[in-house]
Amino acid sequence: MDLINKNKIRADNYITILLVVCFLLFAIFFPLDALLSIIVYPFASLTCLGILNIVSVLEKRNNKNHGKLNKILSGIIYINFSVLFLYFILTQPNITSQRIVALIAFPMLIVAFAGIIKGSIIDIYSLKYRRVNIYIGIITFIICMLVLSNIMNNFLFSIIVFSLTLLINIFSRAALYLSEFGLSIVHIRNLRLFLYIISDYLINIDRNGNLILRKIE
DSSP: OOOHHHHHHHHHHHHHHHHHHHHHHHHHHHHHHHHHHHHHHHHHHHHHHHHHHHHHEEEEEEOOHHHHHHHHHHHHHOOOOHHHHHHHHSSTTTTTTHHHHHHHHHHHHHHHHHHHHHHHHHSOOOOHHHHHHHHHHHHHHHHHHHHHHTSSSSHHHHHHHHHHHHHHHHHHHHHHHTTTTTTTTTEEEEEHHHHHHHTEEEEEEESSEEEEEEOOO
């Protein structure tokens, strides 16, 4: 199986273009929120990086205890620093609940578009899960539009809806990616492979049908 699929590259290019266009629209209609996002999103990403560093310590292929300790410490530092900084920023008096919701809605829109694009373009995935991701992407887009239009003006309700929508997107995307290798998300252990797929690992199948993981250095 080819390590690089042209449709995957094409889909990623489309998503990148949409990301830029969406951010420009976000800046036009929500200028203060877009300015705030330049601060918030990098630190939110730093939190995710800290979590991934800690989770990667569980990887058996890394037998260097010194390297494991460094990853744990860096993960803890990233998480604590970014969470405290985000808490400081988002609890300022001029940061309204609607502004926080808008900051969440923008990346959710990208998640929605990614599901639609990947489901439409990348034909090496299962047709069933491609359709599922397209439908979920459309539903996610509609939810984001409803929230941004203030139809859902309850902060707690909006957060709950976004959380459930994100969870559904994660599982649907996992099912999509795993279908490339003929694996099912029904088996929870396959979720570990999904983490490899979205991390810095190349996945290939040898002549015996075994999955081969290679870390990108």
